[in-house]
Amino acid sequence: MPSFLTRPSLVASLAACSAAVLSLSACAGSTADSASGGRILVIDTTFNLKSADPGRQFEPTGQTIGKAIYQTLLTFKGGDVTKPVPDLATYEQSKDRKTLTLRLRGGTFSDGSPVTADDVVFSLNRVIGLKGNPSFLLKGVTITKNDASTVTLTSKEPNLALPFILANPSLGILNSKVVRAHGGTETSADKAEPYLNRHSSGSGPYTLTAYSTTTQVVLQKNSKYTGPDDPTYDKVILRNVQTPTQKLNVQRGDSQIALNLSSDQVQRLTGGVKVLSQTSSDVVFLLLNQDESVGGVTADPKFNEAVRKGIDYQGLLQLAGKGATQPAGIIPSTFVGSLPPSEATGRDLEGARAALAAGGLKHPKVTLSYANDTAVGGLTLQPLAERIQAQLKEIGITVDLAPGPSATELDKYRAGKNQMGLWKWSPDYPDPSDYLVFLPGNLVGLRAGWKASADAELDPLVEKARLVTKSEERNAAYKEIQRRLNASGPFVSLIQPSRITVTAASVAGVEYNPVWTIDVADVRTS
């Protein structure tokens, strides 16, 4: 027998070789940063990214990238979304709140040319004309150039939400000459997306240097940026990394920021990292279908009341971890128009059983549908559904769980086919008007089989909220709407999960914003 095959050390030798190669690989890796020069910020996130074209992107990762590359007319400072502040323009709203006048205050594109009113009109009209995901933001709004530095936005009805909407990175201002030269138009015939996926044409603090929807996006500091604060990092790399790897990377110092860790994952973090737990603006809610042909028992107001009183909201918060909270209404606690925490529904087991008895409902059985591949702040809907099932069992309601992939479940939910559904709403813009979708005859209301004018008491409240021109009156109207929704609506607001950001100890200035997650230009060294 050949000696080379009979040596018992064969496996051991191979193992030793592997270890040596691994050690070598660690050495190769450790010198990478010094080779490239400049300050590099590495952010790990689970990509939800389809485009770098502001007029087409409306996904979380796209918003983060858009915020870094393109300036908007208005913006928010840090995580405070209760007050829009000037970015490229100052603003003034007419008394009837139908006209918004924006005056440009400078701004230079990355090619050195100034931002003009023509660029603003082109960029905003393009978003409307593309008929893409963010087009609805400017529905019913007319954009007019007054002079070289003034633009007017006109709405048919009072539009107090418009300043909040204009801060959305999808409404970032493009260099119209450059984009037109690469096939950009204000219609759906626009061909500029491939160009905008390779180059940036904005005035933001960074420019796009590499882009992939699956791997990483690389941003380079824009030397022509004229905004208020010069960014600290020369290069920002956003990598598409799943959460278990995000944890190890940030712990080991391979990345400086991890954006998608759950409360469970951060409990055992080591390596001197910082954990920021903030309340997200996503609201997880239960839907009880009011269409008898779909919902059956869920269309009964007494069943609705029993579910609302039977849920142990504190028990659900335990699952969501530190930073999570119970919204008192459908509008998240971080937005204007939200109800105070004192008005949040509490558990009332006796009341729940009494409601079932009053409705003559003996041992009702329902099916709860949800997407089992959806995570909110690192929390998947599966454990929430299981806990709701157990909680409602205590009052005699049997819940059959019907999970499925979001690709198929979304279809049923949006078609109004859920008897009982567990879903989340992430804000499109931080204004209470975004939550009118939950009312009868509107987008989410119809998904719950809640047809227009199904609740006569709500109609005047909604009318008031839409048409008032004073912020205080408007906020009061939204609170009234939510009280009515809490009393008899087909939605039960459950939790606002936490939003956890883990950063290296060397990093500061990270603040969660519900629109663009984090502003990479605000990140600095501590």
Add this chain to the structure above:
Amino acid sequence: MTFVLTNLVPGDPATANLGEQASSDPAAVAEYRRQHGLDQPLPIQYARYLEDLARGDLGQSQQSHQPVLTDLRAAVPATMELAALAILLSLLVGVASGVVSALHRNRLGDHVLRVLSLLFVSMPTFWLALVAFYVFFDQLGWAAGSGRLDPGVTAPANVTGLYTVDAVLAGQWFTFWNAVSHLILPALVLTAHTVGLLTRFTRSAVLEVLSQDYVRSARAKGLPERTVLVHYVLRGALVPVITVAGLAFGALLSGTVLVESIFAWPGLGGYAFRSATTFDLPAVMGVGLVIGTIYLFVNLAVDVLYGVIDPRARVQ
């Protein structure tokens, strides 16, 4: 077949890909359907797909908004680089271990190798990937982090899409070593399962060949043991081993999604998974076509190798 299957799945690509508000806007939905050709009847969609396919156009991905071919040009080499190294290591270690195990039949070395191979075959690859990444990257600091290169390292100019090869072609040795450093751990993880498989198959094939008359005759003729083993035993045992290796290579190319996910490796598995879960039908069909073609070529290569190894299998 991929076209029919992807269209049979319940669900609407417009719903899956448009946002909450846009999916309820008839104008946005109509525009989405027009852009992706979904407003046409299925037979016409299929005819157009075939027409485009004949021109080498696999359509546009609804997720990346790029041609599917562009996406595949990035994803396939990434997986190919990983799978090729994994299968190479597997063949080296698996065949050697199988032979050693067979030659030491029912002795301690054989028992150890059989237990190890059983362990490797039974261990879930995603679990092993997590443990390996935790131990070698996080705890020991021996392995490089996730991805194909360190964050500060620029990818070499794209020639083959294989970073190691492209870095050598460009003479970028630092990039080459960086690419190797990122490749080695995921490749070793993938190797574990295939090594286990090849060890067991090689052992069984070698044992069968060892009992053949021609091996006994070779020994009786006084040929050196090394010659008998390499030219008679191994050659005879390689046919089933090559078959298994071919299938394993195909599986490595198409089934590495979880390992790719843990190591943030932008390969074909992750692309296929993402496309399937978002109803990105052109991408799903593109992936199906690529994997089908790869299997075809792997099987062809295996058939050709049969003839090279075993003269009896040659076509006259």
